[in-house]
Amino acid sequence: MINLNSYKEDPFSFFAEVVAGKKNSAQDKYYKNRLNSLTESVKLLYEDYDLAFQNNTLQYLECCGFTGDEKEDLLKLYSFRAKAFQELKIKLTTIESNRIISTCQNCTIGEISSFDHIVPKSEFAEFAIHPKNLFPSCSKCNEYKSISWRDNNKRLFLNLYLDKLPKDQYLFVKLNCSDSKLEIDFYIDNINGIDDELFSIIEYHYQKLRLCERFKENSDLVVTNLINSLQSAIKFSPLDIIIRTSDELSRRNQKAFGSNYWRSILEISLVSFEPFLRQFVLK
Incomplete structure (x- = not known):
């Protein structure tokens, strides 16, 4: 899990671009007229959002209360598959190395296939396409989060645009080997003294999105790859060298993908867990 850079251009210009790309239809000849009549109101509301975003106080926003056709017209502007939103996704997921992140950072498991509305569009239709309100997400995280915020x-x-993730570890894994079965359980703990308010948000985020449960469900591929890698290397190098090399690689990945990257934490724990090595690697 890492922070992403938020949209750097003028958010209202993005709104205007999307509106400009809309057309009237035979069934609705006045759609563009209705959108244009909302422009000035939305512009002022975008300024409110931008100020709250700057101060990281989005939770205090009050909805404008658009209803009826106005609300529906604003909601219809959003389409993840539309060109403008696909281009936005690329901008938001391109990191400093000019490489594109394709994995949802809310979970670091699923592929990005939607935008999470940080402030829900069902409540705030005016921000349905505000680019700073759209966070690249997988469908499962969106489903679990729903409209709670x-x-x-x-x-x-x-908010992985605004909340600076701690470098201290808060995600841990408990391992147990019994009868040639490996049991894996992830959990979070504030043993390293992370700010209480931030940790409370982290804790809810992990619980609501069922991250520890999902990490466990996706562990088999990590474990199998690690076993195969270690067993292949044993043919050419001493076990202690192999373990140090594996640990170093996992820690490099942890540095790249976040201090609490679940795959690295699992790998580091496994190579230092003697029952795992004895029952699964050296058998």
């Missing part, structure tokens, strides 16, 4: 003006989920 705040509780009594308290933010519930990480």
Whole structure:
């Protein structure tokens, strides 16, 4: 899990670009007229969003209350598959190395296949296509998050544009080997003294998106690849050298993909777990 850079251009210009690409239809000859009549109101609301985003206080936003045709017209602007949104996805997922991240950073498991609306569009139709309100996400994270995002003006989920992720480890894994069966359980713990408010958000984020459960469900590929890698290397190098090399690689990946990258944490734990080596690698 790493932070992504938010949209750097003028957000309202993106809104205007999407609106400009819309056309009237035979069934709705006044769609563009209705959109154009909303432009000035939306522009002012975008300024409110931008200020709240700058101050990381989105949880205090008050919805404008668009209803009826106005709300539907604004919601119809959003289409993940449309060219403007696919280009936006590329901008948001291109990192400093000029490589594109294709994995949802809310979970680091699924492929990006949608945008998460940080402020839900069902409540805030005016921000349905605000580019700073759209976070590249997998469909499963979107499903689990649904429309929940705040509780009594308290933010519930990480905003990976704004919340600086801690370098301290909070994700851990418990391993157990019994009767040639490997049991894996992920859990989070604030043993390293992360700020209480931030950790509370991390904790809810992981619980609501079922991350520890999903990490476990996706562990087999990691374990199998690790076993195959270690067993292949044993033919050519001493075990202690192989373990140090594997550990070094995992820590490099951890540095690249986040201090709490679940795959690296699992790999590092496994190569230092003697029962795993004895029962699965050296058998």
